[in-house]
Amino acid sequence: MSTHYFDHVATTPLREEALEAMLPYLKEDFGNPLSQYEAGARAKAAIEEAREKVASLIGVRPSGIIFTASGAESNNFAIRGAALARQDKGTHIVVSKVEHHSILNPARFLEKSGFVVSYLPVDEHGLVDPEVLRKSITDETVLVSIIHASPEVGTIEPIKELAAVAKERGVLFHTDAVASAGNIMVDVGELGVDLMSLSAHQFGGPKGAAALYVKEGMRIVPLIYGGIQESGRRAGTENVPAIVGMGRAAELAASEVADNAKRLTKMRDRLIEGILKVPNVHLTGHRTKRLPGHASFVVEFIEGEAMLLMLAAKGIYVASGSACSSKALKASPVLLSMGVSASLAQGSVVFTMGGESTDEDVDYAIEEFPKVITRLREISPYAGGWGGQEESG
Amino acid sequence: MYSEKVMDHFMNPRNVGEIENPDGVGEEGNPTCGDVMRISIKVEGDRIVDAKFKTFGCGAAIAVSSMITEMVKGKTLDEALSISKQNIADELGGLPAQKLHCSVLGSDALRMAIEDYRSRQKK
Ligand code: FES
Numbered sequence A: 001m002s003t004h005y006f007d008h009v010a011t012t013p014l015r016e017e018a019l020e021a022m023l024p025y026l027k028e029d030f031g032n033p034l035s036q037y038e039a040g041a042r043a044k045a046a047i048e049e050a051r052e053k054v055a056s057l058i059g060v061r062p063s064g065i066i067f068t069a070s071g072a073e074s075n076n077f078a079i080r081g082a083a084l085a086r087q088d089k090g091t092h093i094v095v096s097k098v099e100h101h102s103i104l105n106p107a108r109f110l111e112k113s114g115f116v117v118s119y120l121p122v123d124e125h126g127l128v129d130p131e132v133l134r135k136s137i138t139d140e141t142v143l144v145s146i147i148h149a150s151p152e153v154g155t156i157e158p159i160k161e162l163a164a165v166a167k168e169r170g171v172l173f174h175t176d177a178v179a180s181a182g183n184i185m186v187d188v189g190e191l192g193v194d195l196m197s198l199s200a201h202q203f204g205g206p207k208g209a210a211a212l213y214v215k216e217g218m219r220i221v222p223l224i225y226g227g228i229q230e231s232g233r234r235a236g237t238e239n240v241p242a243i244v245g246m247g248r249a250a251e252l253a254a255s256e257v258a259d260n261a262k263r264l265t266k267m268r269d270r271l272i273e274g275i276l277k278v279p280n281v282h283l284t285g286h287r288t289k290r291l292p293g294h295a296s297f298v299v300e301f302i303e304g305e306a307m308l309l310m311l312a313a314k315g316i317y318v319a320s321g322s323a324c325s326s327k328a329l330k331a332s333p334v335l336l337s338m339g340v341s342a343s344l345a346q347g348s349v350v351f352t353m354g355g356e357s358t359d360e361d362v363d364y365a366i367e368e369f370p371k372v373i374t375r376l377r378e379i380s381p382y383a384g385g386w387g388g389q390e391e392s393g
Numbered sequence B: 001m002y003s004e005k006v007m008d009h010f011m012n013p014r015n016v017g018e019i020e021n022p023d024g025v026g027e028e029g030n031p032t033c034g035d036v037m038r039i040s041i042k043v044e045g046d047r048i049v050d051a052k053f054k055t056f057g058c059g060a061a062i063a064v065s066s067m068i069t070e071m072v073k074g075k076t077l078d079e080a081l082s083i084s085k086q087n088i089a090d091e092l093g094g095l096p097a098q099k100l101h102c103s104v105l106g107s108d109a110l111r112m113a114i115e116d117y118r119s120r121q122k123k
Helices: A016-026 A038-057 A071-085 A101-112 A130-136 A159-168 A240-275 A304-313 A333-337 A359-379 B004-011 B059-072 B077-081 B085-091 B097-122
Strands: A065-068 A092-096 A116-120 A141-145 A172-176 A195-199 A210-214 A281-283 A294-299 A348-352 B024-029 B036-044 B047-056
Touching (some): A038 A065, A038 A240, A065 A071, A071 A195, A101 A116, A130 A159, A159 A172, A240 A294, A240 A359, A304 B004, B004 B059, B024 B097, B036 B097, B047 B059, B047 B077, B059 B085, B059 B097
Parallel strands (some): A172 A195
Antiparallel strands (some): A281 A294, A294 A348, B036 B047
16 A cells, blocks of 8 residues: 655654764764763764754754754743743743643643733634734733744744734744744744744654754753753753754755745645535635645544544545544644634644655545545534534534 | 454444434433434344444544444343443453543443333333
8 A cells, every 4th residue: 555644744754864864873973972082072063063054944043052852842941941031020921822732831830830821812714913912912021932833724823023023022032933944934033033943853854853942142941950061051961863863854954945845835735625625624724824735624524533544544644633533532722712613623634745745645635535534424423414513512 | 553343343334324214313422522423223122123323433433333233233122231331342352541432422322222212112
């Protein structure tokens, strides 16, 4: 059976070039970057080279990059580290309702330690309104964090406008760019943000390497205390091979992102058009302000996990934000906050493509998807309509 | 994540549909995730001779529906009522812990179908 991977938002395949770059550091070049002899110096140099490449992917100076182990760590670090460093100035932070758990949960942690958190609503496309942000900022506000692009619905937020609002009020701005960095052009200077999270395995790098960009001269409280790695801001022996792989993947992404985005946008639009031919299927997120390889839907009358399994049996790998496919068995907060009913949110299905995706993948998905929907609707008691059930959600 | 048996009953569910002129119908919603299972039965004497289902739910819920409608055919009403969520899960070669509630949906929908049949008989 041929396989068609449409789950790049979960993770992307490791680029061959990244693997090649990593191998020496998994074998003979195993030195600890802190060691004072040759092997240590080589490892240290490799990390610094990777830092330059990651920095140049987002248009910053290398000294602004702190390597971490995951996007979640970067997000936790940004929220806790920036808020705690400024708590003498105020104890209010602002996030949106469509943030990743790794933003929302540290925000809740801060609430328990005495901070006040505002959760900004979004419109039906998942967009945050800069005017709503403006109204939420008080004299107590020390940090705003808004996701750059939603992994669940693909919507790209107006970060430039949002960050400008925060700047007017002298408030720090963080963006979670885990789903966007490496997949669309991301330029810190242009966006005007002070902090940014990114993760290697979202753009062809290995798992276990990620970064937080922190503006020059900004104080941040570490998450992990210990040695002097990462200038004392993130202790722990560096994951040298993964960082090297991240650097190489960042270098490739920087040179390919424009072409890839163009190609993937075409494929995405064709996929959306094809999928929307099935009756009672709706696009989620914004039609055009969305990630190039991202097509997400809600399908009426059926449930997402069942869809995911049946598509997987055909070699099509997708994601779903349905309650049944989540470990917590809860409807997706992102879809609910966009005004999607709980029953409709059950039919969530998310297709995400990346660099190695092909037109054939799209053809195959467009051909097989309707069959799966028809099959599952035959099993559904709602095939003829919701019968008033949908409003109850 | 699922056993082979679950996948088989999910991919090739038995007894999908609705019985025409059923003797009893039970519909149960899942309070955890909002899903719905509807079971209709045909009864002769004291025995269930046919059972069909329609389900809006996850892979486990569909496999459970398929399995329970298979299990009850030929059983007396009391025998059918004694089928527990654990019996269904066992027949399916086990269910992941967070999917056990989907088998409750099955036994509840069946119980309601049987109750529906019994209340119709009283009239
Ligand atoms: S029906 Fe929702 S988890 Fe099984």
